[in-house]
Amino acid sequence: MSGLRLQNIAKAYDGQPVIADLSLEVAEGELLVLVGPSGSGKSTLLRIIAGLIAHDHGEIHVNTRSVGQLPPDQRDIAMVFQSYALFPHLTVQDNLSFGMRARGESLAAGIPRIQTVAAQLGLTAMLGRYPRQLSGGERQRVALARAMLRQPKLFLLDEPLSNLDAQLRVQTRAEILKLHRQLATTMVYVTHDQIEALSMGDRIGVLRGGVLEDLGTPAAIYARPANLFVAKFLGSPSMNTFTAVLEADQLQIGTRRHPVALAGIAQRGPVTAGIRPEHISLQGSRWAQGECPAVPLDGVVEVVEFAGDQRFLEIDMDGIELIARAEPEFAPRPGDRVQFWFDPERIQLFDPVSEVSLRGRSA
């Protein structure tokens, strides 16, 4: 069964579309991450699902129920906000019971549930405190607990980690995943952070300008991005891209030629090619993969960046800037000339005009 189904959702402000005819389906219990740069419409889409913003067009189903015309509180959803939206004048306990009081539900039944959920999230000792007396991570957990108390069919999380420091973010990421597994409730999670998206999502939806550019599992999207935008957006450092010409069986890059896997690709001529840093093999590096072609590519090392467990090299190949990855011990000096080659299977090829991938995707 589907946990959430969006059909042809459209929203425009003053004639400017912010969500353009967007359809997607989230399986029950699935965690879908919506990722995109700021202004891509991801938060707007989340608020349309919640009913906080009215959409112009389209259908919204939570489980099998059509909720598109219902007010937010009747949509069987709970939302966690970026700022956590805790009431500063209420204690944690009162923040947690806010919804019950607002809806006039019995507190006699609610208080034990609050205590259970608080215990589950390690908040028992903090029930009497005010939000200002809590750390960022604790506030975050209060916001999660409040959402859980609604026992919704669908969780909506709007950049829930963006106000936490880096270390806490990784930790909380794991906590949310654990929670998602325990609750087995459908979640839609919005973030601008592609690492968060790749590491958390059962599937990822990449948004740009209100258009769903790609949708799939993190591994599939990472390996075979649907278009140039998605290719550049996911991955850090991002994919190297350059213009090239696709010949019968080779890729011509400037005056050089390089083997490329072309199974199922009929198009020839100019293309935009892309290669991720980890798919560039450096001559002499332990991490080099595959065979060095008869005539390898070469370039001049410009910057060498040490990153602890790996090393990034910025290489200039006749004006094309490439970032390659190698083991930390591999340390040429800036100015050195290095030889390298690409993994022919992993070279991404995009139509130079439409920017759509020529490789397609086998799910």
Add this chain to the structure above:
Amino acid sequence: MKVSARAAVWWLAAPLLLTTLLLVIGPLLVTVGMALTHYDALGAARFAGADNLVQLWNDGLFWKSVWNSTIVAAWSVPMRLAIALALALLLMPRIVGASTARTVVYLPTVVPDIAYALLWLWILNPIYGPLGLALRAAGFPAEEWLMSAWGARGAIVLLSLFQIGEVYVVLLAARRELPGELYELCAVEGASPWYTFRRVTLPLLMPAILFLAARDVAISLQTSFVPALVITKGGPNFATLFLPLYVYQNAFEYLRFGYAAALSLAMFGLTGAMVAAQWWILRRWWR
């Protein structure tokens, strides 16, 4: 010239410190001194000891003016705050006409006090004033508003309800500062607008409201002066004799500067007491 940071602080604060000293602290000290004398501005001041205070204690008109000032503040301040809050909340959304309406709300506040009082003298005129005409047209008896004690006090309260621009602007700004996500949460949790107002907006605006209430009490005790002087002249039968008007009459009509100074000090004390009292009450109430 090089100025150290410490010296710079004093230089920058100097204009304020100097004017405060000259216009607030100085007159306050002079007033305290003058309250201990008999002084008519014609001859030399004579030391009077506690004479003025004893007289004040036994002065029925003084107590009447305290009562008048208190009763008008007690009506005017809550209503001013309530109206300003209602207008701030109503006109906060960015809808068509809201910005014009916001300007309209502020406008009466910038009218000079004398002009504003004269305008109300016309509005309240029982024969040709628009208020009387409107009431008569609606079938109400055209009362001689200003001829009855409560009518006159009511008129003073009524005209105070329009000069609320500052209170309104502060509340509008305070409301705008409240995070939108709190209200989104209220929508998701199914809180009614009334519940949201009572449990979220009002408590979060309380610090601003408390501050404005204290300020408004102090202002109300003083601003009743001009309308009382121009419109009601303290009447009928001393019903709108407010403290500042009584101070003014004693000083500039009866030339009893010593007694007027004592009255001023009493007004100062009353203002402090009222502000402290409401602060205390409201804080108890909201805990």
